[in-house]
Amino acid sequence: MALPHRILPLLLRRGGAAQSGPLQLRRLSRPTRSLATAPPPTAPREPFADLNPPKDDTPPRLARPIGLANPPRSGDNTGVDPRTWAQRRDDFVNWDKHLAKRADLSRQFSKSYFADFAHISTRHKGKSFVSPPTLFKATKALFFPNLIGRTLADRTPQDTTAVLEGHVSVVAVFSTAWAQLQCATFLTDLETTVTPVQRVDINVEQNPIKAALVKLFVPWIRRRLPAVQHARYFIVQKGLDDETMQRMGFWNGRVGYVYLLDWDCRIRWAGSGNAGVEEKSALVRGVMKLQDEWRRMEAERPVKKKEEGKQEQKRNVDDDDDDF
Numbered sequence: 001m002a003l004p005h006r007i008l009p010l011l012l013r014r015g016g017a018a019q020s021g022p023l024q025l026r027r028l029s030r031p032t033r034s035l036a037t038a039p040p041p042t043a044p045r046e047p048f049a050d051l052n053p054p055k056d057d058t059p060p061r062l063a064r065p066i067g068l069a070n071p072p073r074s075g076d077n078t079g080v081d082p083r084t085w086a087q088r089r090d091d092f093v094n095w096d097k098h099l100a101k102r103a104d105l106s107r108q109f110s111k112s113y114f115a116d117f118a119h120i121s122t123r124h125k126g127k128s129f130v131s132p133p134t135l136f137k138a139t140k141a142l143f144f145p146n147l148i149g150r151t152l153a154d155r156t157p158q159d160t161t162a163v164l165e166g167h168v169s170v171v172a173v174f175s176t177a178w179a180q181l182q183c184a185t186f187l188t189d190l191e192t193t194v195t196p197v198q199r200v201d202i203n204v205e206q207n208p209i210k211a212a213l214v215k216l217f218v219p220w221i222r223r224r225l226p227a228v229q230h231a232r233y234f235i236v237q238k239g240l241d242d243e244t245m246q247r248m249g250f251w252n253g254r255v256g257y258v259y260l261l262d263w264d265c266r267i268r269w270a271g272s273g274n275a276g277v278e279e280k281s282a283l284v285r286g287v288m289k290l291q292d293e294w295r296r297m298e299a300e301r302p303v304k305k306k307e308e309g310k311q312e313q314k315r316n317v318d319d320d321d322d323d324f
Contacts, residue, residue, distance in 0.1 A: 068145050168291055182273055
């Protein structure tokens with residue numbers, strides 16, 4: 001016999017193992033809720049709000065010197081292994097060097113090709129850091145590395161150190177046309193407000209296919225630049241490893257970077273991405289200050305040479321008196 005629909009919500013429960021007798025029926029009581037204790041209505045939520053949280057992509061200010069600890073030397077960072085076959089064999093069977101090389105290869109393979117693109121925001125256009133308002137002190141500043149590459153004036157590899165030493169230089173480092181336009185934003189006010197300063201362009205093309213394309217466009221690049229700039233435009237393919245890039249602040253290969261170097265190849269100021277108004281002013285002030293220091297050093301150099309000559313002459317006279 002089927003149960004009526006009125007007692008469908010009833011559940012059967014047996015009293016227990018110790019009890020005996022007919023089955024007992026019990027009605028489940030529904031929880032009641034008073035209208036006075038009803039929860040307040042929740043505010044409508046924007047769809048997918050948790051999937052895209054707001055990110056603070058403001059680049060930090062460059063507060064410490066960047067660069068290498070040792071001064072650059074001509075012939076460094078050639079990209080060619082100078083070891084002999086005997087040294088390579090010894091390194092191949094060295095377990096510690098094998099582990100270090102394996103860790104380096106693992107780090108390179110774990111880096112995605114689109115890692116640099118992921119750090120380019122629509123707001124700051126890939127800016128890695130905000131430039132400092134003043135120059136780094138000469139006693140604290142680090143060195144710009146030596147790079148080797150062909151120039152627009154000569155196909156044979158040339159050292160950047162030979163061009164940078166003894167001059168106040170503004171160096172633009174880029175690897176794409178977009179990055180080159182970013183570097184140009186720093187140089188607009190510089191060319192019209194201060195005395196001429198040496199400008200050096202370094203086009204980094206580590207991809208062999210892209211490097212071949214750049215070589216095809218060398219005549220077009222040569223026509224766009226003045227003749228005095230041809231020997232200062234470098235195309236670098238080898239020698240710039242990840243460690244050197246990290247130390248010199250070249251943190252994103254798709255972004256342009258500008259460095260202000262003194263006559264000892266020290267990085268006294270740096271900028272990245274598109275230039276801001278304050279960054280342009282800071283670069284102009286830095287160039288003017290370094291140029292004043294260089295002129296003062298050049299003016300004091302003949303006086304020092306003259307004093308050294310007098311001391312050398314007096315020392316020779318004293319030696320002649322001692323002979324008598």
